[in-house]
Every structure is written in C-alpha cells, then in structure tokens.
Amino acid sequence: xxxxxxxxxxxxxxxxxxxxxxxxxxxxxxxxxxxxxxxxxxxxxxxxxxxxxxxxxxxxxxxxxxxxxxxxxxxxxxxxxxxxxxxxxxxxxxxxxxxxxxxxxxxxxxxxxxxxxxxxxxxxxxxxxxxxxxxxxxxxxxxxxxxxxxxxxxxxxxxxxxxxxxxxxxxxxxxxxxxxxxxxxxxxxxxxxxxxxxxxxxxxxxxxxxxxxxxxxxxxxxxxxxxxxxxxxxxxxxxxxxxxxxxxxxxxxxxxxxxxxxxxxxxxxxxxxxxxxxxxxxxxxxxxxxxxxxxxxxxxxxxxxxxxxxxxxx
Numbered sequence: 377x378x379x380x381x382x383x384x385x386x387x388x389x390x391x392x393x394x395x396x397x398x399x400x401x402x403x404x405x406x407x408x409x410x411x412x413x414x415x416x417x418x419x420x421x422x423x424x425x426x427x428x429x430x431x432x433x434x435x436x437x438x439x440x441x442x443x444x445x446x447x448x449x450x451x452x453x454x455x456x457x458x459x460x461x462x463x464x465x466x467x468x469x470x471x472x473x474x475x476x477x478x479x480x481x482x483x484x485x486x487x488x489x490x491x492x493x494x495x496x497x498x499x500x501x502x503x504x505x506x507x508x509x510x511x512x513x514x515x516x517x518x519x520x521x522x523x524x525x526x527x528x529x530x531x532x533x534x535x536x537x538x539x540x541x542x543x544x545x546x547x548x549x550x551x552x553x554x555x556x557x558x559x560x561x562x563x564x565x566x567x568x569x570x571x572x573x574x575x576x577x578x579x580x581x582x583x584x585x586x587x588x589x590x591x592x593x594x595x596x597x598x599x600x601x602x603x604x605x606x607x608x609x610x611x612x613x614x615x616x617x618x619x620x621x622x623x624x625x626x627x628x629x630x631x632x633x634x635x636x637x638x639x640x641x642x643x644x645x646x647x648x649x650x651x652x653x654x655x656x657x658x659x660x661x662x663x664x665x666x667x668x669x670x671x672x673x674x675x676x677x678x679x680x681x682x683x684x685x686x687x688x689x690x
Contacts, residue, residue: 377427378672380653382458384576386530386551387499389458391647391672393430393580393656394423394665399445400438413445415661420449422662424457426669432554432580432656434462434504435485436473440492447493460500460580461489462534464507464515477507482518486527498522502532502554512540516547523548532580538571550577552653557581559627559645559688560589560611560620569651578653584646585639585657587612589620592628592638596621626687630680636670643671645684 379388399416420431431450433442443461450457463485467473486501501522503515522528532552533544544550553572555564561583572579585591587606596618600607610616624638631641639657646655659665676684 377429377669379429381578382500382530382580382653383551383572383578385549386578386653387458389430389580389654390428391652391654392428392643392665392668393432393654394420394428395582395656395658396431396433396442396446397437398658398660399433400442416445417449419659419662419665420446423659423665424450424453426666428665429457430460430580430654430656431457432460432582434465434502435489435492436462436465436467436504439467439471440488443489443492444494447495454495458499459493459495460502460532461493461498462502462504463489464504475505475508477503477510477512477515479510479514479518479521481510482515483521486522490527497526498528500530500532500552501528502534502552503536505535506540512536512543513547516544516550520548532578534582538567541568541571541575541577545575550575552578552580554580554582554656556583557646557649557652558584558586558590559642559684560586560623562685562688565649569649573651579649579651580654580656581646581652582656583658584643584655586620586642587658590624590627590638590642592624592631594621594624623687623690627684630683630687634674634676634680636674637667639668640671640674641684643668644674644676645681647671647674648676648681 378391382389433446463482464477465473466476519531530551534554557564606612628638631638643655657668
C-alpha cells in the first residue's frame with residue numbers, strides 16, 4: 377500500500393480507501409440490497425491486513441448501521457486508522473431523509489456519530505451535501521467548534537462545487553473534498569480539482585468504478601433488483617447502460633495491455649491526478665477491496681491517460 381498526505385494540513389492516508397455505503401444494508405439510505413454483517417466485518421479486517429488506513433462512512437448509510445458496523449469491525453485498530461464520517465443528511469421517525477447544515481444540527485449529528493462509532497473523536501468529519509437550510513459558512517462554524525472541542529481532527533466536505541468551497545474557506549481551511557470522480561465521470565477535472573490543488577484541499581474521490589460500471593462485469597442484459605438504486609439510474613439501465621458497456625469493452629483492451637483488471641485500471645486512472653489523496657472503493661465483500669490493491673502501484677503514462685479520456689468522451 378502507498379500513502380499520500382491529505383491536502384496541505386491533513387494526515388497521511390492510504391491511496392485506496394474503504395467505502396462503506398453498502399455495509400449499511402438494505403433500505404432507502406443504503407439502496408444496495410441486503411448485506412451480510414459477517415461479510416462486512418471480514419471485509420474491514422481484510423482491508424486492515426492489506427494496509428488500508430482510510431475508512432469512510434456516513435451517518436445516513438443504513439441510518440446509522442454502517443457507522444456501527446465500521447466501529448465494531450475496527451475494534452482495537454481504531455486508533456491506527458483515519459476514520460471519516462459525514463453529517464448533513466438527517467432522518468425523522470418515519471425514516472424520511474432531508475438535508476441540514478445548521479450549526480445545531482451539525483453538533484448534534486457529530487455526537488450521535490461518535491456514539492455509533494464507539495469512539496471519542498472523528499478523524500475527518502465531512503458535510504455530506506450542500507445544505508438546504510443553512511449557508512456554507514454556518515456549517516463550517518459548527519465544524520470548527522467540533523475541532524476546537526477535540527471531537528474532530530480534520531474537516532471536509534462532499535459534493536461541493538467551487539463556489540461552495542470558496543464560501544467555506546472564508547471561515548476555516550477545508551482539509552478535504554469528497555467528489556464523485558471516475559473515467560466515466562471526469563467533469564471535476566476542469567475546475568474543481570485545479571481549485572483544490574491551488575488551495576491545498578485534499579481530494580478523496582468516491583465511486584471510482586462508477587457504481588460498478590467500470591467493474592467490467594456488466595453486459596447489455598445486466599439487471600438490478602428493485603431495492604438497488606441502480607435499477608432507476610439512466611447510466612445503469614437501457615441505452616445508457618449499452619453505451620457504457622461499449623466504452624468499458626474498449627477500456628478492457630487498455631487494461632489487458634498493462635496487465636491490469638478493469639477495476640485496477642479505473643482506480644489507477646483516478647489516482648493519476650495530482651490532486652488526489654485517495655480513491656474510495658465501495659466494498660460489499662473482501663474481494664472488492666483486495667482485488668483493486670495493485671492499482672496503488674500503477675503509474676499510467678500520459679499517452680495512456682489520453683487514450684482513456686478519448687474513449688470516455690465518445
């Protein structure tokens with residue numbers, strides 16, 4: 377495993393991170409279908425054995441279940457890793473989810489996450505989505521208070537654009553941004569990643585496999601169960617799926633030429649950008665994390681990167 381510094385002020389983290397959305401299990405807030413808790417536990421332990429030190433979860437994943445599972449699985453290794461979670465998506469008694477970034481909500485959510493994780497501090501606390509009920513500055517003031525109180529070490533945001541990052545920076549330094557980024561979703565290469573490089577904001581990209589599209593396992597006939605959100609996503613169904621499968625078949629040829637699997641090529645592409653500190657790989661079973669580990673040692677040349685971009689742009 378290799379490690380990179382998270383932005384200008386952050387800690388060293390593994391270049392491959394453990395994504396735990398699916399570990400939350402079934403239900404609206406997980407939407408990946410049923411998940412076996414024993415398998416989730418084994419997945420975390422396999423990642424630890426492989427040198428993965430960055431673990432990313434969120435309060436909303438399984439409405440708290442993912443956080444509880446990650447805390448339990450890390451056990452005595454908790455203080456040897458960088459544990460990241462998120463706030464900003466809250467739910468009521470009927471399990472209806474909404475966005476909130478008010479000062480009081482952020483503080484309250486942090487306390488709940490600490491209890492579920494079974495820890496007295498969060499290494500990286502991230503705002504999950506831009507708030508609908510509070511300006512970015514108010515959210516950052518709450519984040520800064522959590523740092524002052526010793527409950528959070530570093531502050532990040534997820535799914536923010538440049539304007540939202542600029543507003544956040546007027547309150548305090550933002551240690552990290554977590555955006556979607558992959559061969560098939562390269563939009564942030566234009567403005568967001570250069571901005572982060574310039575301002576010392578570390579980037580931990582999620583969905584480097586575009587929610588499985590770059591796994592190399594999909595065909596025109598791939599179907600998803602009704603409790604899987606991909607069954608309602610244009611990129612994973614119908615003509616969108618057909619176009620993406622065609623692109624992946626071409627990308628497989630590049631992967632084979634470099635002795636890589638399709639997932640390894642996908643992760644290596646993301647890690648090739650100088651703004652990236654880590655690529656977060658979604659995990660449902662141990663092989664999902666162990667199978668991409670060789671990507672940490674891959675260095676793609678500019679000719680190959682240009683070839684990949686050309687296929688993605690078709």
